[in-house]
Structure formats: structure tokens, C-alpha cells
Amino acid sequence: MDRDALAAEVKQLLVTGLRLDRPPSDIPDDSPIFGDGLGLDSIDALELVVLVEDRFRVSIPDEEVGKRAFASVRALVDFIAEERQP
Amino acid sequence: MRQVAVTGLGAVTALGADVAALAAGLADGRSPLGPLTRFVHGGRCQLAAEVPELAPPAAAFGALRPATIRRLSRPDRLALITIEQALREAGLQPPDLAGAGLFVGATVGGMGETEEAYRRHRAGEDRRYRLSRLLGTPLSTSASAAAQAFGIYGPRATFSTACSSSALAIAEAAAAVASATVPAAIAVGTDALCRITFAGFDALQTLDPQGCRPFDRDRAGLTLGEGAAALVLEDIEHARARGARVIARVLGHATTTDAHHVTAPDPEGQAALGALRGALDAAALPPEAVDYVNAHGTGTRQNDEAEVRVLRAVFGDRLPRIPVSSTKAQLGHCLGAAGAVEAVVTVLALDGSLLPATATLREPDPAWSDLDLVPAAGRRQPLEVALTSSYGFGGHNVTLVLGRGV
Numbered sequence: 001m002d003r004d005a006l007a008a009e010v011k012q013l014l015v016t017g018l019r020l021d022r023p024p025s026d027i028p029d030d031s032p033i034f035g036d037g038l039g040l041d042s043i044d045a046l047e048l049v050v051l052v053e054d055r056f057r058v059s060i061p062d063e064e065v066g067k068r069a070f071a072s073v074r075a076l077v078d079f080i081a082e083e084r085q086p
Numbered sequence: 087m088r089q090v091a092v093t094g095l096g097a098v099t100a101l102g103a104d105v106a107a108l109a110a111g112l113a114d115g116r117s118p119l120g121p122l123t124r125f126v127h128g129g130r131c132q133l134a135a136e137v138p139e140l141a142p143p144a145a146a147f148g149a150l151r152p153a154t155i156r157r158l159s160r161p162d163r164l165a166l167i168t169i170e171q172a173l174r175e176a177g178l179q180p181p182d183l184a185g186a187g188l189f190v191g192a193t194v195g196g197m198g199e200t201e202e203a204y205r206r207h208r209a210g211e212d213r214r215y216r217l218s219r220l221l222g223t224p225l226s227t228s229a230s231a232a233a234q235a236f237g238i239y240g241p242r243a244t245f246s247t248a249c250s251s252s253a254l255a256i257a258e259a260a261a262a263v264a265s266a267t268v269p270a271a272i273a274v275g276t277d278a279l280c281r282i283t284f285a286g287f288d289a290l291q292t293l294d295p296q297g298c299r300p301f302d303r304d305r306a307g308l309t310l311g312e313g314a315a316a317l318v319l320e321d322i323e324h325a326r327a328r329g330a331r332v333i334a335r336v337l338g339h340a341t342t343t344d345a346h347h348v349t350a351p352d353p354e355g356q357a358a359l360g361a362l363r364g365a366l367d368a369a370a371l372p373p374e375a376v377d378y379v380n381a382h383g384t385g386t387r388q389n390d391e392a393e394v395r396v397l398r399a400v401f402g403d404r405l406p407r408i409p410v411s412s413t414k415a416q417l418g419h420c421l422g423a424a425g426a427v428e429a430v431v432t433v434l435a436l437d438g439s440l441l442p443a444t445a446t447l448r449e450p451d452p453a454w455s456d457l458d459l460v461p462a463a464g465r466r467q468p469l470e471v472a473l474t475s476s477y478g479f480g481g482h483n484v485t486l487v488l489g490r491g492v
Contacts (some may be wrong), residue, residue, distance in 0.1 A: 014241075018218075019156055019157075019218075020156070021156070039151075039152045039153055040153060040156075041151065041153040042217060043153070043157065043217060043221070044153060044218075045216055046217055047216055047218055048218065050214050054212075054213045084098065
């Protein structure tokens with residue numbers, strides 16, 4: 001899968017998985033996932049770990065990995081591209 | 087003891103998204119019952135009194151953060167919408183709100199969302215349970231969301247006494263105001279349709295697939311409804327001092343217990359009778375003062391029979407001259423919300439001089455063909471004092487005595 005398609009899939013997962021009230025195309029690649037960016041909070045963080053792990057077969061075992069993976073949409077796409085199991 | 091004023095109302099019911107829509111629907115007697123759409127139910131009854139699509143104003147959720155609003159369960163959402171309506175009408179401002187009490191009645195909480203989480207897991211749509219779908223499970227979340235949304239820091243409690251839950255919330259809110267514990271209190275009832283109640287009532291064969299017909303000869307059970315209603319109760323002097331309109335007054339209330347059966351009411355209605363008499367005693371009013379009775383009137387054979395027996399015991403030969411109606415014919419049985427919804431209905435009757443109907447009544451049961459059950463549509467009539475009773479499964483009886491505003 002190319003990077004753009006993966007980014008689109010991640011944004012779609014954010015919107016449908018967390019029931020965000022905005023179209024996926026409105027989410028910029030460099031948007032921070034937490035804090036002011038998408039208005040997500042700590043409960044969304046827990047949910048997002050489950051959603052991303054189950055969809056992309058990656059493992060986010062601790063906060064350190066989580067911080068790196070969820071720094072931005074771009075960072076999350078990079079993380080998945082690197083870590084996902086074939 | 088302080089006098090208790092009603093200074094604000096809120097309601098979201100099958101008849102519409104606010105109190106004005108409720109009042110209009112009660113006046114014309116229309117039936118909003120329709121096919122169940124909220125989930126798939128495999129049983130015999132497919133009829134419900136569903137709340138139409140919600141489109142609340144942003145103010146409905148007060149100071150809650152967008153992420154919190156996004157995850158609210160349906161009953162929490164309904165509760166917040168009606169509380170905001172009631173606070174807006176009452177004009178209660180943050181300093182008064184800060185010391186106010188908050189009393190909620192509910193029976194299922196976010197059960198609908200919990201059921202959906204289970205369904206998604208079983209269907210393989212969610213490999214693991216999602217926290218967001220389970221957050222609204224405790225019955226107490228409506229009260230905590232409301233306190234956070236509107237800055238309410240006074241005493242707070244959630245009651246779950248089956249179908250009298252929010253009538254009890256009103257009684258406790260009134261008691262807190264009357265005893266000067268708080269200057270104002272918000273009483274709320276909220277419940278949404280969910281699979282467990284729908285399947286449960288259907289399995290008990292208490293749902294009428296044709297729609298409930300309270301007090302009718304051919305009555306065959308209830309229709310489940312959903313919704314929420316809120317009342318702002320306030321020390322009448324406090325209300326007058328700030329120039330708030332006194333829409334109605336809570337004159338008395340009483341609560342008793344059947345100790346009889348898990349679902350059936352005590353056929354002799356001794357405890358229900360005690361609640362009715364106790365509420366009149368608390369109001370220091372004789373039965374002759376009562377102009378209207380908003381009945382529990384579920385439309386089951388047992389309830390209506392026991393309820394008429396209680397009314398005859400209290401009002402005797404005068405009963406045929408007192409209008410008695412069940413608005414569950416239009417609104418369905420809103421379970422934990424029923425007490426608050428029907429208290430709002432009764433306040434509207436007093437305030438608007440309009441008797442709400444038993445809208446689906448065609449042929450009254452011969453056992454009470456002498457009664458004025460207000461068939462078809464609402465009827466204009468000035469009222470001073472009205473009763474509303476709620477009887478919960480397991481024998482939780484609550485009667486409220488309400489008076490016209492002064």
C-alpha cells in the first residue's frame with residue numbers, strides 16, 4: 001500500500017473509530033493527534049491504541065512508543081509503515 | 087418548611103424536542119407511536135414511542151469539552167438537553183446553580199451503548215471492547231455530566247426505583263428545597279430504549295403490539311417509550327426575590343412500598359393508597375381539593391385495575407367528577423423518565439388549564455365506565471390541584487401533589 005492510501009486509511013479510522021464530526025480529508029498530515037489538534041483526550045488515546053493495533057497489526061506496548069507513534073498523523077503513518085506485520 | 091415552586095421545565099419525548107412540542111401534542115391528542123427503529127428486536131411487539139432525531143443547541147452541553155460530548159450516552163444526552171431547557175426557562179444563574187441540588191431518576195443508563203459494544207464484539211466488528219461504549223454504563227453518569235456541564239456543586243443523587251425513579255427524584259428534590267438544605271434543586275428523569283428492557287417487557291407479555299390503551303376494555307399492555315424531563319424546583323421566596331415566574335408548586339409527596347411481588351402491583355393497592363393519602367396529608371389538602379389525576383395508567387390489566395381501586399378508595403363517590411387520564415397512551419412508558427415526564431405534563435395541565443387526554447381510549451372497561459378518562463384529545467378546564475402517581479416494579483409507589491402557580 002502506498003503512503004497516501006495508508007494516510008487516508010488512518011484518517012478514516014480516526015473519524016469513524018472515534019466518531020469525530022469532520023470529514024477525514026479535513027485532517028492535515030502534520031496535525032497533532034492529541035491536544036488542540038483534533039481535540040482528542042486521554043480516553044481517545046486508549047481507544048486509538050486498540051483501534052490502530054487491531055487494524056494494522058502493530059504493537060504499541062508503552063507510553064514511549066505511543067508518544068512517538070501518535071505525535072502527528074504523519075508520524076502515525078510512518079510508524080505503521082515501519083512496524084506493521086506482513 | 088419552605089414552599090416549593092416549579093420555575094423551569096424541560097422535556098424531550100416522542101412528541102418532540104421540547105416542552106412546547108409536548109404541550110402541543112398533548113392538546114391535539116396525536117399518537118407519535120411507530121415502528122421500533124433503534125435496534126433489531128426479534129420478539130412479538132415492534133411498536134415504540136421513540137424520541138425523534140436529536141438536534142440540540144450547543145448550549146445544551148454547557149461547559150463540557152467536545153471529546154466528552156462526543157461520547158455521551160443517549161440518556162445522558164437527553165438529560166443534559168432537558169436540564170438546559172429547564173435552567174434557561176428558570177433563568178437560574180451560576181451563583182444560584184453552584185449551591186443547587188441535582189436529583190436524577192433512571193433505570194438503564196447507557197445500557198443501549200453497552201449492548202451495542204457487546205453486539206460489535208460478537209459480530210467481529212470490534213476485536214476488543216471499546217472503553218467509549220462502556221463509559222455511560224453507570225446510572226450516575228447523567229448526574230455527573232450535568233454537574234460538570236452546568237457547574238452544580240450541591241447535593242447530588244441518582245435514584246433507581248424502576249418506573250417511579252424520577253418521581254422519587256422530584257420528591258427528594260422538593261424535600262431538599264422545603265427543608266432549606268438548598269435554595270434550588272434540579273430533578274431529572276432520563277431513560278432511552280434498549281434491548282434489555284424491550285426484550286424483558288416483551289418476554290413478560292406486557293407489551294401491546296397494537297399500542298397501549300390505558301383504561302380501555304381491550305387494554306393488553308404498555309408501549310415502551312423513551313425521553314427525559316427536568317424540573318427546576320426552588321424556594322418560592324427565592325424565586326420571587328429574583329423575579330422568576332412560579333409555573334406551579336409542589337404541595338406534597340409521599341413514598342411507600344408494596345412488599346408484594348417482583349412485577350405485579352399489590353391488587354389491593356394498600357401501599358399505593360398510602361402514598362396517595364400520604365401525599366395529600368403532606369399537602370394538608372382533603373381529597374375534595376383535587377381537580378385532576380395524572381394516572382400511572384400503564385395499560386396493563388393489573389396496573390389499571392389496582393390503580394382505579396386506589397382512586398375509588400380515596401375519592402369515593404366523587405371520583406366520576408375528577409378527570410383521570412394516562413398520557414402513556416401518547417408518550418409510551420418512559421420507565422425511569424416517566425415520573426418526571428408526567429410531572430411536567432401535570433404542570434403543563436395546571437399552567438395551561440388543559441386536561442391531557444387518554445388519547446387511545448375507545449371503550450372504557452365496564453368496571454369504570456362511570457369515570458371521566460378524558461378520551462381522544464386535551465380539554466380546556468381550569469385546575470388548581472393535580473396528582474401524579476408512579477408505581478415501579480417491585481412496589482415502589484410515589485405520589486406527587488402539584489398546585490397551580492401563584
